[in-house]
Amino acid sequence: MLQLLKIEWLKVKNYRTFWVLSILYLVSIFGSNYIAWLVWDSRPKKNSDVNMLVGNPFKFPDVWHVVSYTSSFLMFMLGLLMIISVTNEYSYKTHRQNIIDGWSRRQFVGVKVLLTFIISIAATIAVILTALAFGLFEDASLFSFEKFEFIGYFFIQALSYSAAALLFSLLFKRSGISIGVYFLYTLILENMLAGFLNRYFDNVGRYLPLESTDNLIRIPVFKMIINQFTASYNTTLLLTMALIYLALYIFLSMRKFETDDL
Amino acid sequence: MYGKIQALNNVSFSIPPGSVFGILGPNGSGKTTMLGIVMDVLKPTSGSYSFFGQPATAELRKNMGTLLETPNFYHYLSGERNLIIAAEIKGKGKDDIDNVLRRVNLFERKDSRFSTYSLGMKQRLAIASALLGNPNVLVLDEPTNGLDPVGIAEIRDLIRALSAEGKTIIMASHLLDEVEKVCTHVAILKKGNLLVDGAVDEVLVNEDIVEVGAMNLPQLITVLQGMNGYTNMKNNGKLVQLFYAATTAPLESINRHCFNQGVVLNHLQLKKKSLEAKFFELTN
Structure with a gap:
């Protein structure tokens, strides 16, 4: 497996687009949270109603939740990195050459699955560091691992988004269409469908593929208000569904690549 | 498929x-x-x-x-x-x-x-x-x-x-x-x-083709039939084609044979059959 990863590393090591996007993504994780912090910090501090309503989301333990939530808006970037990595192989036809040179089809697609884990781990580490930075800055004495499960949810969400991107790239093969369909699906189409199903079919829209991971990390502020008009969430079921979908993305990706004409 | x-x-x-x-x-x-x-x-x-x-x-x-x-x-x-x-x-x-x-x-x-x-x-x-x-x-x-x-x-x-x-x-x-x-x-x-x-x-057998012509074509054919060494003979109405394995066509002896049998040739030409022609023949 290390040998396979070494080869993937050789492919990506000198690929500038990948690194530019990766670094900007990591900076943006911090950036998006900094924006949220600026918005929160500009609240009317003397208004006790506002203070009671929002509290301090950047203190431990809430910061684990808040930073995971804010960072999750950048999930599509992980998908983009994955799509580039796979569709590049198609446009250079190196997916064929790797097989011709002696990789099995399973090895080729297996490395891409490993890549989804690696970029998800990298993103999760960035989120942990960002949460630590804000939490320690606000009040280091409150440090705790309470609510650290949100970091775990973030990791599962990251895995789901990148594995779904892997499947999309293997299905569409071309970068343009993969990126377009992936963005529209993750940002709009699934949310639209989820909204419709939630409204008319007793909230089943919550269990759509990526929706189930989005709902693991729910909006951390205004809980008191929101909870009044949404049905309660079943986290165990969401988690189960998320893992089932994840297994499905990986299974379908492997199957697609192992049976396709390359 | x-x-x-x-x-x-x-x-x-x-x-x-x-x-x-x-x-x-x-x-x-x-x-x-x-x-x-x-x-x-x-x-x-x-x-x-x-x-x-x-x-x-x-x-x-x-x-x-x-x-x-x-x-x-x-x-x-x-x-x-x-x-x-x-x-x-x-x-x-x-x-x-x-x-x-x-x-x-x-x-x-x-x-x-x-x-x-x-x-x-x-x-x-x-x-x-x-x-x-x-x-x-x-x-x-x-x-x-x-x-x-x-x-x-x-x-x-x-x-x-x-x-x-x-x-x-x-x-x-x-x-x-x-x-x-x-x-x-x-x-x-x-x-x-x-x-x-x-x-x-x-x-991709290469063949030599010898084209032979004379005033009296039927007589030429009869004479040529009395000669051996070629693999095939074709008559296109004006000329007779003799097929030989590559580089074995004996022009001189064909000429001598016909002359000795009383046929004077008015056409004697060696044609190399191109591989291209062979390829077309095989693939068409």
Whole structure:
């Protein structure tokens, strides 16, 4: 497996687009949270109603939740990195050459699955560091691992988004269409469908593929208000569904690549 | 089956070890499709293939050097870095890389990005990649594609040299001349069907054709029938054609024979049957 990863590393090591996007993504994780912090910090501090309503989301333990939530808006970037990595192989036809040179089809697609884990781990580490930075800055004495499960949810969400991107790239093969369909699906189409199903079919829209991971990390502020008009969430079921979908993305990706004409 | 097109139909042959085996056929005859199937990049509807009498596996592919259709490399990496990846996949060391780059005259440009290479250089890099790890079997799909005349001659020399080292070389080509010049064996495909296969000097038999004419054609034919040595005789109404094995047509003795039998020739011409004509005859 290390040998396979070494080869993937050789492919990506000198690929500038990948690194530019990766670094900007990591900076943006911090950036998006900094924006949220600026918005929160500009609240009317003397208004006790506002203070009671929002509290301090950047203190431990809430910061684990808040930073995971804010960072999750950048999930599509992980998908983009994955799509580039796979569709590049198609446009250079190196997916064929790797097989011709002696990789099995399973090895080729297996490395891409490993890549989804690696970029998800990298993103999760960035989120942990960002949460630590804000939490320690606000009040280091409150440090705790309470609510650290949100970091775990973030990791599962990251895995789901990148594995779904892997499947999309293997299905569409071309970068343009993969990126377009992936963005529209993750940002709009699934949310639209989820909204419709939630409204008319007793909230089943919550269990759509990526929706189930989005709902693991729910909006951390205004809980008191929101909870009044949404049905309660079943986290165990969401988690189960998320893992089932994840297994499905990986299974379908492997199957697609192992049976396709390359 | 590839989509709705049946690209290959019951093609079956075996390749003798140590041969330079040409797969010859016009564009779209199924050469690349067939090689794609044995390299596991295309999935056949049915059929089987084996290497060295064993079922084909990824491990076996590591010990073959293959250039399939186009040079496939990472455009943003240098020639050398691309070969490092290929060598890693094949499980061969990096020691061979300089050597194979020199062998295809690409060593000076090894640090240039693949995207800056000319078509001929890309093709050379693909051949260099196929040579990594000194494999005993090479599969080269139109190896001289995109090369200039000097490059073509170099690659042909390289193929002959590799063959002399005892390697088995499978080469697909639509260039009959190329197959005739470098191959020992050949299989000819047309629209996915195998027309013929065997040793080159058996399949692509060259013939000499002697055209003979005289005032009295029926008498000439009678006289010629009394002569032996030719393989076939054809009469096109104006001239008589005699077929001989390559380079064996005895013009003088034909002339003498006819004259002695009282027929004076008014036409005697040796025609070499071109391989091209042979190829058209086989594929049409």
